[in-house]
Structure formats: C-alpha cells, structure tokens
Amino acid sequence: MGDRKERGAPPASGNVSLPFEINKSKTVTAETLESLYHTSERGQQGAFPLGIAAQFHSGPDLLVERGKPICSIAYGEVVAARIGVGTGEHPWGDTGFVLLRHPLEGNKSIFSLFVHLQREPLHPDRAHAGWLRRLLLDGADRGKPKWRVMADAPTWKDEDKGKFSPANVQNDKLLQTGVYEEEDRTGENNDLYVRLKGQWVKVAQDGTAKVKVKELSPWADFDLEAAAKKSQTIAALKDVKVAILDADKKDGKRRWTVEASEPIGLAGEYLGRPLVHWSVFSQAAVFPTGSLPEKEFGAEDEVKLSELDLNEERGDVEHTKKLIEALDPQKKTIGKMPQDIPLPGEVELFYRTPAECWRSRYLAVKGLTEFALDVDKFLQLERYKSHPNEQREEFKKNTQAFLFWKDLAEADEFPQDGKAIFVHPATALRLMAAAKGMHYLSAKFLKLNGSPAAELAFEVEGVQGTTDDKGCASLPSMKWDFLEVKFEQRTVRVPAVHDPALVICVWLPFVEPSGDEPAPDDSEGTPHDQVERPEWLFPAGDPGDTEQADPEETTYDEESNPVPTFHVTSHDGVNPDVMDDEISEDADSGSGTDGSGDDGSRGEPSGDA
Numbered sequence: 001m002g003d004r005k006e007r008g009a010p011p012a013s014g015n016v017s018l019p020f021e022i023n024k025s026k027t028v029t030a031e032t033l034e035s036l037y038h039t040s041e042r043g044q045q046g047a048f049p050l051g052i053a054a055q056f057h058s059g060p061d062l063l064v065e066r067g068k069p070i071c072s073i074a075y076g077e078v079v080a081a082r083i084g085v086g087t088g089e090h091p092w093g094d095t096g097f098v099l100l101r102h103p104l105e106g107n108k109s110i111f112s113l114f115v116h117l118q119r120e121p122l123h124p125d126r127a128h129a130g131w132l133r134r135l136l137l138d139g140a141d142r143g144k145p146k147w148r149v150m151a152d153a154p155t156w157k158d159e160d161k162g163k164f165s166p167a168n169v170q171n172d173k174l175l176q177t178g179v180y181e182e183e184d185r186t187g188e189n190n191d192l193y194v195r196l197k198g199q200w201v202k203v204a205q206d207g208t209a210k211v212k213v214k215e216l217s218p219w220a221d222f223d224l225e226a227a228a229k230k231s232q233t234i235a236a237l238k239d240v241k242v243a244i245l246d247a248d249k250k251d252g253k254r255r256w257t258v259e260a261s262e263p264i265g266l267a268g269e270y271l272g273r274p275l276v277h278w279s280v281f282s283q284a285a286v287f288p289t290g291s292l293p294e295k296e297f298g299a300e301d302e303v304k305l306s307e308l309d310l311n312e313e314r315g316d317v318e319h320t321k322k323l324i325e326a327l328d329p330q331k332k333t334i335g336k337m338p339q340d341i342p343l344p345g346e347v348e349l350f351y352r353t354p355a356e357c358w359r360s361r362y363l364a365v366k367g368l369t370e371f372a373l374d375v376d377k378f379l380q381l382e383r384y385k386s387h388p389n390e391q392r393e394e395f396k397k398n399t400q401a402f403l404f405w406k407d408l409a410e411a412d413e414f415p416q417d418g419k420a421i422f423v424h425p426a427t428a429l430r431l432m433a434a435a436k437g438m439h440y441l442s443a444k445f446l447k448l449n450g451s452p453a454a455e456l457a458f459e460v461e462g463v464q465g466t467t468d469d470k471g472c473a474s475l476p477s478m479k480w481d482f483l484e485v486k487f488e489q490r491t492v493r494v495p496a497v498h499d500p501a502l503v504i505c506v507w508l509p510f511v512e513p514s515g516d517e518p519a520p521d522d523s524e525g526t527p528h529d530q531v532e533r534p535e536w537l538f539p540a541g542d543p544g545d546t547e548q549a550d551p552e553e554t555t556y557d558e559e560s561n562p563v564p565t566f567h568v569t570s571h572d573g574v575n576p577d578v579m580d581d582e583i584s585e586d587a588d589s590g591s592g593t594d595g596s597g598d599d600g601s602r603g604e605p606s607g608d609a
Contacts, residue, residue, distance in 0.1 A: 009110070009286045009432060012103040014075040016432045017261035019114070019278065019425075020068050024455075024466040025473065026261045028433045030299040036426040037361060039063055040278075041351040048424050049308070049365045050327060050334075052347050054320045056310055058369040058422045059113070059279030066274040069128065069263040070114050073429055076100035078131045078256040079111070079246045079411050082404065083237045084119045084268065094118055094268025095401045098129070099408070100258065101246075108286045109413070110428065111420075115277040115371075115402070117265035122238060124219040129264050131256050132237075135245070137219070139227035139234050145182040146216040147194055147203075152176050153211035155199035164188055164200065175199050179216065242407035246414075279369065280428040281420040283413065287431050289364060296358040303362065303431055305423060310367035315381040327359050361424045372405035372418025445471045 018026040022035050040060035041047045051057030064070070077100065084096030096117035103109050120127050124140060127133045152174040160168045180196035187193070192203040194213070203213045228235040236243035245256045258264055267276045290304035297303050308326045312319040327350075328335035334350045351357045378384070379392050405418045445453035445467050452471025467473045 009104045009106070009108060011074040011260070011432060012105050014260045016074050016429055017071055018429070019062075019071055019073055019276075020064055020267070024468060026071060027473075028429050033426050033430055036062075036429075037354070037424075040424070040426060041354070041357060041360075046347075047351045047357075048360060049363055049367075049422065050323050050347060050350075050360065051370075054323070054347065055314055056319065056323060056365065056367045056370070058281065058365075058367070058371070059277055059425060061270070061275045061277050064267040064274060064276050066267055066269055067118060068267045070117065070265050070267055070276055071261050071263050072100055072102075072258040073112055073425075074102045074260045074432065076102045076112070076258050077246070077254045078258060078264075079414070080242055080244050080408055081132075081237065082242045083122065083240060084117060085240060085401075086119055090398070090401055092398055092401075093270040093272070096120070096265065096268065097404065098131075098264045099411075100264065101413075104286060104432075108282070108284075110280055110282045110286055111414075112425070113277075113279040113281075113371075114265060115279075116268045116270045116275060118268040120265065122224050122234075123222055125217045125222070128266055130262050131245075131258050131264060135231075135233060135256060136222070136227060139231040140219060140222050141226070142218050143181075143221055145218060146179055146220060147182060147196055148179050148214045148216055149175055149177055149196070149201065150212040150214065153201045153213060155201055156193070158195075158198075158200070161186060161193075161200065162188070164191075164193055164202070170199075173199070175201055242404050244408070244410045246411045278425045279422060280425040281369075281415070281422045283415050283420060285364060285421055287364065287423060287428070292359055292362055296354075297362065303427065303434070305362050305364040305427070306359070308363050308365045308367075310365060313377075313381075314368060314370075314373065315378060315383060326363060327357065329359075332356065361427050363424070365422050367419065367422065369405065369418045369420065369422070371402060373399070373403060375399055375403065443473050445473065 016028050018028060018032055018036065020026070022032045025032065039062050042063055046052045046057035046061060048058070048060045049056055079099040079101050081098045082096055084090075084094045087094075094116045096119055097113065097115040098117060100112045101109050102112060120129060120132055122132075122136065124133050124136045127136060154169050154171045155173050155175050156164050156169060175196060182194050182196065183198070184195035185192060193200050194203055201211075201213055203215070224234075224238060228238045233243045233245055233248065246254065248255045267274060269275070270277070285307075288302070288304045289307050292304070292306045306326065308322065310319055310322060312322070324334050333353070333356050334346060351360070375396050379396065384392065405416075408414055409416050445456055447453050452467070452469075454467055454469045454471050456467040456471070456473075
C-alpha cells in the first residue's frame with residue numbers, strides 16, 4: 001500500500017481521553033501514553049500482538065484495579081454489549097464487554113472493544129455506565145416522587161398552607177415512620193414542605209427539621225421485568241446475552257452514544273488478576289503506514305505503522321514466525337527461539353524490556369481475533385492433540401463465553417468474519433491526539449502566596465485533568481495568556497505565565513492559602529520568586545501578601561463568557577513505577593494458566609480466547 005503521509009485520524013467530534021485515570025488524569029500526554037504502554041505490556045495472558053502462547057493476540061490485557069471506571073477514548077456509538085455473569089460464576093473470570101464505534105474525520109471509523117468488565121447492576125440508580133443508565137431509563141415508567149419519613153413527624157393542616165410555622169404545627173398528630181407517595185409540595189421561607197397521606201411535613205433544607213424526611217429516587221421501584229418486555233435490548237442484557245444497540249436509531253442517528261472520558265463499565269478480573277482486555281481495530285487502514293525506524297519513535301516524531309498480514313491459520317508455525325519476525329527482525333531475543341515456539345516466560349520477559357519490544361507498539365496487524373476462534377478446528381492442530389480429551393473439552397466449554405463475535409452479525413459496517421486491522425490501543429490514542437493537534441506542556445497551578453494548588457480538577461478546551469500534590473498538570477500547548485476559571489461559585493480570568501523553563505505558571509489569586517499551609521516547595525522547576533508575575537495581579541508589596549491583591553478585580557460577566565467548571569476532588573492515581581514492582585511479584589507467583597501448563601509443557605490451550 002505504500003507510505004501514507006497523513007499525520008493521523010482525529011475524532012469527527014470532541015477530544016480523546018485515556019480509558020482510565022493515570023496519575024489522577026485522563027488527559028493524553030507523552031507521559032500517560034508511556035505509562036499506558038507499560039501497563040499494556042504486563043498482562044498475564046498477553047500483550048499486543050503476540051500472546052503468551054506465541055499466537056496473535058488482538059489487544060493487550062491491561063492491569064487495572066478491579067472496579068476502576070473504564071471510559072470511552074473518544075465520542076462513540078455503543079455497538080453492542082453484554083452484562084457479564086456474577087463473580088465466581090465463570091472459572092476464568094468476568095465475561096462482560098462493551099463494543100464502541102468512534103467516528104473519525106474523513107468518513108472513517110475505528111472500533112474499541114473492552115472485555116472482562118465487571119457485572120453491572122441493571123437498575124438506573126446503581127448502574128455505573130452512563131449508556132446503560134440511559135437505556136434502562138428509556139424502558140422505565142417514571143413514578144410519582146416518594147419520601148421516607150425516618151421517625152414519627154409533626155404535621156400541618158391543609159388550611160395552614162402558605163403560613164406554616166411553629167405556632168400552628170400539630171405535635172399531637174404525627175405522621176408515622178414509613179414510605180409515602182408525594183401528593184403536593186410547596187416552598188416557604190427557604191424550606192420545603194411536602195403533602196404525604198393528606199398531611200404536610202417539613203423538609204428542612206438546612207437540616208433544622210426535628211425529623212428527617214428523605215426523598216427517594218423516582219426509579220426506586222424500577223421493574224426490570226417490565227422494562228425487558230418493552231425493550232429487546234434490555235431483555236438481552238437481563239438474560240446475559242449479547243445486546244446489539246447499533247440498529248436503534250432516531251431520526252437516522254444512533255441513539256446510544258458516549259462522550260470522550262465517559263465511563264462505559266468497570267474493570268473486572270480474568271484468571272485471578274484484575275485486568276481488562278482492550279482491542280482497537282477497523283475494517284480498512286485509517287492510520288499512517290510505512291517502515292519502522294531503527295529505534296523507537298520519539299515524542300515529537302510522526303508515527304507510522306508497519307503492516308503485517310496474518311493470513312495463516314492460528315496455531316500454524318508460519319503464523320507465529322511472521323509475528324516474531326515483525327517484533328524481532330534482527331533475532332536478538334525471541335527471534336532466537338527454536339521452531340518459533342517460546343518457552344514459558346520468554347514472551348513475558350520480552351515485553352518487560354521496552355528497548356526490545358517497542359516494535360509491538362507500531363504494527364497494524366490484519367488477522368483473525370481470538371473472539372472469533374473456531375475452537376473445534378483450533379483443537380485439531382497438531383500441537384494440541386497430545387492433550388487429554390478431558391482437558392480439551394474443558395477448554396472448549398470455558399471458551400464459549402468469549403466467542404461472541406458471531407453474535408455481532410447485526411452490527412453495521414462491522415468485520416463479521418473476525419478479520420480486521422488491529423493496532424495498539426495506546427498508539428491509536430497517540431495518532432488520534434496528534435491529528436487533533438493536541439500537544440501538551442507542563443503547567444503549575446499556584447495559589448496567591450506561590451504555594452501549589454494541589455488536587456484541583458479542571459477543564460480547558462474540553463480537556464479534563466486534576467493537578468497532583470505539587471499543583472502540576474498538563475495543558476494543551478497553545479500560548480495561554482489567560483485561563484477562564486469557575487471555582488467555588490466565582491468566575492475569574494487568571495493569567496498563565498510562561499516561565500524560562502517552559503512551564504506554564506497558572507496563578508489563582510482567588511485561592512488563598514490556609515493559615516497552617518507550609519511554605520512552597522521550590523525543589524523542582526523554576527523558583528517562584530524568579531517567575532515573572534503580572535503587575536495587575538500584584539500591584540505592590542510582596543507577592544505573598546494577600547492584602548495587596550484584589551481578586552474581585554478579576555471577575556467578569558459569566559453569561560457572556562461561559563467557562564468550564566473547576567472543583568476540588570481526589571482520585572486514586574496509578575504509579576507505574578510501583579505497579580512494575582507489584583506486577584513482577586505477581587508474575588513470579590503465576591497460576592500456570594497461561595497456555596504453557598504448570599508442568600512447563602509447550603502449547604497447552606490458552607484461556608485467552
């Protein structure tokens with residue numbers, strides 16, 4: 001096909017996002033991509049494109065904490081999904097999956113597939129995935145508001161409506177503890193009163209009411225059986241079957257969509273480890289292709305993918321040979337293996353050495369996904385004939401839950417035969433971000449006295465992030481002069497000063513330091529007293545003197561200047577350095593279910609199907 005010169009393939013709308021938070025952010029940067037690469041190269045069953053049994057693996061297994069939200073990498077359409085079985089119901093782990101289609105510019109698209117997702121509760125109030133909650137609500141009948149009276153509550157009469165007060169409360173006529181349907185409501189003196197069972201009770205907004213009255217969700221009585229009768233999609237999810245959402249359209253547009261960074265499920269487990277399988281693929285090539293360089297692409301290089309066509313049968317020696325030659329063309333490591341069949345541990349060791357495995361990140365592999373495997377034909381291969389029939393039958397039984405590709409035939413523009421062009425998901429993100437023009441610079445958010453504004457959640461140009469404990473984050477690398485900030489109900493424009501070290505210093509004059517806050521840590525980067533400060537912000541005196549700065553001068557009309565929302569938050573980040581150590585320990589104590597067998601024999605059927 002030859003080299004393709006385009007820089008990448010940007011989303012048709014919106015931005016791109018990491019599939020989960022790394023260091024408290026879902027922003028795609030060089031640092032987070034590198035962390036994502038490392039995470040993808042330490043899965044138990046396989047990385048991309050070489051699985052642990054030396055066969056094609058259509059996407060990496062990402063080691064992700066169980067229960068961590070998995071998010072859409074860009075605006076997408078929910079093609080299909082399955083709610084997995086409960087914990088412990090399948091011997092290999094969680095069986096849930098979500099398949100998304102991401103429209104790209106130029107009338108192109110890619111698919112992203114997340115497998116081994118935790119079972120989601122089929123209830124609007126408890127589902128974590130936004131698309132699932134919206135689907136369930138679409139099939140629900142909204143009831144009248146209901147309230148729970150936590151203890152016997154004093155009441156008011158109907159004739160006192162509009163003049164409720166302590167003087168006319170009926171302390172001798174109490175509404176008993178229980179759940180009641182709302183009949184009416186009214187607001188008086190900043191308080192809410194609701195009519196329950198013919199009597200009025202107070203719902204104090206400031207918590208001053210003697211008895212707590214709590215409003216229940218309008219979906220508290222959600223009837224899954226009734227919703228399933230109204231929707232074939234909900235019925236399929238309820239029965240743990242593959243649900244096709246692709247054909248559900250309104251005015252010619254697919255109804256079930258997700259935004260970039262929106263949660264689509266929760267990370268589950270596979271073979272005893274917390275992980276998620278992630279594949280990115282397309283029917284036709286959408287990313288630039290060409291020959292690979294002698295060493296890995298740098299952060300500023302234009303990435304190209306080397307094409308690899310695997311037209312041989314899975315398990316064929318030529319199939320494995322092609323993969324290994326593409327990954328190790330100079331035969332330095334796994335290319336030295338006899339008969340191109342790795343010994344136990346050799347593939348894992350290869351992927352734990354980035355200097356050797358980097359080519360795996362830049363391949364566009366046309367092959368058959370393991371989720372479309374013909375398991376009967378697969379088990380007839382010579383390398384598996386020596387295994388006991390009982391073991392082969394057990395493998396065949398367990399793998400059925402993951403051979404769902406055949407159930408996706410109704411999806412539009414989908415490679416129904418299981419053959420597609422698969423790319424490394426992190427590289428797909430990089431190319432989508434590069435084509436979007438999303439390059440990033442380091443930024444440091446500083447309070448009025450120069451101390452870091454830590455744990456600050458922000459959004460700039462649709463890019464979300466959170467500062468770390470030193471107030472640092474990544475921002476799109478345009479020349480920011482001012483940032484628009486909404487914080488604690490106040491709207492301001494704050495200066496963004498580029499210091500000599502190419503760090504954007506974002507001064508937040510409205511964030512005053514606490515009285516016991518320690519002095520700023522100047523151990524890293526340019527010292528605060530060497531950064532040029534805008535004169536209007538500090539007109540006189542010491543920059544740390546809060547009396548010299550008037551933050552009110554920075555306010556402006558919010559209606560004519562819409563801004564993103566800022567708020568303080570806290571999330572669990574991912575420390576790739578710590579993760580590497582933990583993974584190494586886990587790898588040393590592996591369960592032996594990796595396709596090589598506990599006895600070290602080669603070629604045992606892998607659970608990675």
